[in-house]
Amino acid sequence: MEEYFVKAQNNYLCNTSYPLNKENWSKYKIKKYDLFEDEKNLNFYIHIPFCRKLCAFCEYIKYPKTNIEIEEKYVNILEKDINKFIETHANIKLHGLDVGGGTPTALEIKPFTHLMQICKALIHKLELVEDFEPSIEGTFETIDDNKLKEIYNAGFKRISLGIQTMNLNILAKNNRQNLETKDLIQRCNLIKKHGIKKINIDFMYGLEGQTLKDLDDAIALVKKMNVEQITLYEMRYNLISKQKKIDREFLFEQYEYIYNKLIDLGYYARFGQNTFSKDEKDLGLSSYLRSRMIDNISYKGFGISAQSKSKIGMSYNIGKSRKSINECMKYNSFIEEDLYLLPKEELLAKYIAISMYFGEFKISIMKEILGEEPLDYYKNEFQFLLKNDYILINQDKIILTKKGFKYYGAIGALFYSKNVKTYLLGCEN
Ligand SMILES: C[S@@+](CC[C@H](N)C(=O)[O-])C[C@H]1O[C@@H](n2cnc3c(N)ncnc32)[C@H](O)[C@@H]1O
Ligand code: SF4
Numbered sequence: 001m002e003e004y005f006v007k008a009q010n011n012y013l014c015n016t017s018y019p020l021n022k023e024n025w026s027k028y029k030i031k032k033y034d035l036f037e038d039e040k041n042l043n044f045y046i047h048i049p050f051c052r053k054l055c056a057f058c059e060y061i062k063y064p065k066t067n068i069e070i071e072e073k074y075v076n077i078l079e080k081d082i083n084k085f086i087e088t089h090a091n092i093k094l095h096g097l098d099v100g101g102g103t104p105t106a107l108e109i110k111p112f113t114h115l116m117q118i119c120k121a122l123i124h125k126l127e128l129v130e131d132f133e134p135s136i137e138g139t140f141e142t143i144d145d146n147k148l149k150e151i152y153n154a155g156f157k158r159i160s161l162g163i164q165t166m167n168l169n170i171l172a173k174n175n176r177q178n179l180e181t182k183d184l185i186q187r188c189n190l191i192k193k194h195g196i197k198k199i200n201i202d203f204m205y206g207l208e209g210q211t212l213k214d215l216d217d218a219i220a221l222v223k224k225m226n227v228e229q230i231t232l233y234e235m236r237y238n239l240i241s242k243q244k245k246i247d248r249e250f251l252f253e254q255y256e257y258i259y260n261k262l263i264d265l266g267y268y269a270r271f272g273q274n275t276f277s278k279d280e281k282d283l284g285l286s287s288y289l290r291s292r293m294i295d296n297i298s299y300k301g302f303g304i305s306a307q308s309k310s311k312i313g314m315s316y317n318i319g320k321s322r323k324s325i326n327e328c329m330k331y332n333s334f335i336e337e338d339l340y341l342l343p344k345e346e347l348l349a350k351y352i353a354i355s356m357y358f359g360e361f362k363i364s365i366m367k368e369i370l371g372e373e374p375l376d377y378y379k380n381e382f383q384f385l386l387k388n389d390y391i392l393i394n395q396d397k398i399i400l401t402k403k404g405f406k407y408y409g410a411i412g413a414l415f416y417s418k419n420v421k422t423y424l425l426g427c428e429n
Helices: 002-009 022-028 068-088 109-125 145-154 168-173 181-193 212-225 248-264 287-293 325-329 344-355 363-370 379-387 402-406 408-413 418-426
Strands: 041-048 093-101 135-138 158-164 198-205 229-234 275-277 298-302 307-309 313-317 336-341 360-362 391-394 397-400
Touching: 002 408, 002 418, 022 336, 022 418, 041 068, 041 109, 041 287, 068 109, 068 298, 068 325, 093 109, 093 287, 109 145, 145 181, 158 229, 181 198, 181 212, 198 212, 198 248, 212 248, 229 248, 248 402, 287 344, 344 360, 344 363, 344 408, 344 418, 360 363, 379 391, 402 408
Parallel strands: 041 093, 041 298, 093 135, 135 158, 158 198, 198 229
Antiparallel strands: 229 275, 298 307, 307 313, 313 336, 360 397, 391 397
């Protein structure tokens, strides 16, 4: 186990992604199946893949904006897919709704308004959980009065905007530009003026060329903006490069540095969590992310490349293999291109990998997935983790310690299925 742990520690694929390779699941692939036939408790995710410019570091499926007709067609297909799903699945109880991308706010105002009407209709039509908190992603330069008005009217109370870094060299190398500080602050005020209560800002660490001084600049900006929530993303290379080396010491140093500064500024987060919140009772997550990561609530994704996960399997919509946008739209539906019925070991591994964003997972959920006592089922793994002080167990929760957080990817890798473990052992690194 020691050897496997070191192997996983040094492999750039071991983070919050799972499986490591599409081929890992080829034997579970099926043609057609309704993964959500028996499910009532759901999250919805809507993917908008358009951006003004494409950042080189970005792992997500996105396309450069071209013309409004494509955007209109895209939103029309989304509407059809969403309506079809709701018509064929009765009594849905919605836990969360996230609109992400790409950059949803980069849409032209007409398709954007249409998208907001679709979301508003969903929010009004479906039964919602009490702490339902829908959220939308965007960038500062693509929001304005008109779009903010639509966002508020549709029912969104949280908006998540990316900055990543303020280092002009790193931004330029990655084909990205941010607004100047005074304009960023002005737009935060505009968001508040429109009644949107929570602003989350994304920052990244571990970017090539990034230093602690850059993190200081990010912190100085956070201080001026005084937003409710901050999310820290560790740079991932899974889908964008064949990078072989990762430096966990360097990543840990950057996380620890920015963690301490954010706590000093009055944000709350357990060490190892990637979300920070001004409100101690708020985990800094939309209800989609909260219920998906912590409570393993199933999610249905709409749009190009969106993934869905139910209690029995997963699917990925057309586009994951980076087809052209026209190719993806030719069926007039964002069809499920890859569909997998999964055994419990795979479902468990996926749950743990997702929860590594948050640095904790629940014994009761592991038990629900496995149908067996997890502390027995993974006896050796838990012994190893406890012996090395990588985790602590607090009632139902398994929480990564500070030492454990440094190796969160390798900890997740202990719970990979046999199949995926074998694949990892065969990787070069
Ligand atoms: C789907 S992106 C959308 C955000 C928005 N379009 C923007 O650029 O601000 C959500 C977040 O993922 C993070 N992200 C993008 N590429 C990443 C990568 N390769 N590794 C880790 N995080 C990444 C960024 O922090 C980004 O804000
Ligand atoms: S980081 Fe945001 S703006 Fe940049 S390419 Fe990714 S989704 Fe688009």
